[in-house]
Amino acid sequence: MSGTHPFRIASQATDNPRNGRPVLETHAGVAALERVDRLVRSGPVFLFIKGTPAEPRCGFSANVLRIIESLAVPYLTFDVLSDEGVRAAAKEYASWPTFPQLYVRGEFVGGNDIVSELAADGELQRLLRGKNDE
C-alpha cells in the first residue's frame, strides 16, 4: 500500500460509473453504504470531513484535522461535501448525525467533541498506537 494519498481515495470514490454513467445516490442505499464501508477500511486512520486537509470547510473538521496532524500518523480523508450519497450513508453507517467522523482500524471513534476529549486525555494516542494482540 505505497503511495496512498487522501485525494486519491476521494477521486476513486466519486468515480463510480455504472453502465457508463455516474451512479446517483441521493439516499443511503446499499451501494452507498458499501462505499462507506470500503472507505472507512481504506486505512488505519480515516476521516469523513467537510472540505479537504488543505482546505477544511468547517471549524470542527479543521480542529480534528489539527489533532490528527499533531499525532503524525498517516490518514485518509473523504470530503462529504463532494458527494451527497456518501454524506447520507456515512451518517447512517455510524448512526452519527454530524461531521467530522473519525475511524480507527475501521471502528467509529466519534466526532469533534469525542476526538478532542480523547486527545486531551492521551487516550487517542493510545488508541492509534493499537494493541497488536491479534
Next chain:
Amino acid sequence: MRGTSELESFLESRLPGAIVEVRDLTGTEDHFGVLVASDAFAGKGLLEQHRVVMALLKDHLDRAEVHAVKLKTMTLAAYQQRGGGEVRT
C-alpha cells in the same frame, strides 16, 4: 421559547437524576454547550454516552432548533470528583 433552561429541563426529564448544564455558546439559542452527568453512563464508553444524549436531541437537531451541540458527558461520580462541572468553550 427555546433556550438553555428549556433544554436543561428536557434532558433532565429524560435522564432522571442527571445533572444537566446548558450554555448558549453563541447568544443565538441554537449552538449549545451541554454537560450531562448521569449514572445512566456508568459502564459506558464515551461514544456510547454521547450516543445516549444525541439520540435524545435528535428531534431538536432534525427540526434545526439546535444547530450544534458541544457535548461533555460523565458519570455523577466523575462530576463530583471534578468538583462540579463547567462546559468549556
